[in-house]
Amino acid sequence: MPSTLAHDSVQSWMKKxxxxxxxxxxxxxxxxxxxxxxxxxFVNSVAEIAEGANHHPDMNISYAKVAVVxxxxxxxxxxxxxxxxxxxxxxxxx
Amino acid sequence: MPSTLAHDSVQSWMKKxxxxxxxxxxxxxxxxxxxxxxxxxFVNSVAEIAEGANHHPDMNISYAKVAVVxxxxxxxxxxxxxxxxxxxxxxxxx
Numbered sequence: 001m002p003s004t005l006a007h008d009s010v011q012s013w014m015k016k017x018x019x020x021x022x023x024x025x026x027x028x029x030x031x032x033x034x035x036x037x038x039x040x041x042f043v044n045s046v047a048e049i050a051e052g053a054n055h056h057p058d059m060n061i062s063y064a065k066v067a068v069v070x071x072x073x074x075x076x077x078x079x080x081x082x083x084x085x086x087x088x089x090x091x092x093x094x
Numbered sequence: 095m096p097s098t099l100a101h102d103s104v105q106s107w108m109k110k111x112x113x114x115x116x117x118x119x120x121x122x123x124x125x126x127x128x129x130x131x132x133x134x135x136f137v138n139s140v141a142e143i144a145e146g147a148n149h150h151p152d153m154n155i156s157y158a159k160v161a162v163v164x165x166x167x168x169x170x171x172x173x174x175x176x177x178x179x180x181x182x183x184x185x186x187x188x
Contacts (some may be wrong), residue, residue, distance in 0.1 A: 060155075
């Protein structure tokens with residue numbers, strides 16, 4: 001598993017996922033859908049990516065709004081794995 | 095849609111869902127599973143109940159731990175719908 005990224009590397013990765021917010025030790029993006037079922041379809045697609053990558057974001061579902069939070073708990077901060085998964089999640093919707 | 099419940103009614107309903115915590119305007123229960131896939135199966139079962147009842151709890155997924163939060167947003171508090179859905183969610187696991 002990769003180690004946590006230096007500040008400069010985080011800044012560099014952030015350019016690849018501009019829709020995400022960098023907050024302290026994690027990145028977060030809120031996805032909004034037209035209805036609950038569409039939101040749940042997204043949640044299941046994220047879960048599939050997460051299992052494949054063995055890297056599981058937190059997800060907070062509030063009706064058709066899904067907040068996805070990525071951090072590397074074992075390392076106590078952001079690693080390349082977080083951004084790799086974020087890019088794959090972006091590809092689901094963008 | 096039913097109106098918010100009086101304090102006594104909430105106390106009475108809480109006896110039917112003792113695993114849930116009553117916090118201000120909502121009730122919450124955290125469900126823990128052996129692995130991520132089992133947690134996601136549960137999330138999808140809750141989503142099916144939610145769609146059927148047209149009453150959608152918030153769900154916070156953190157690996158194999160799923161927190162379910164029920165309140166009736168339109169009414170600004172707890173209604174019978176919250177407890178009816180809570181009982182159906184409990185039936186998935188208990």
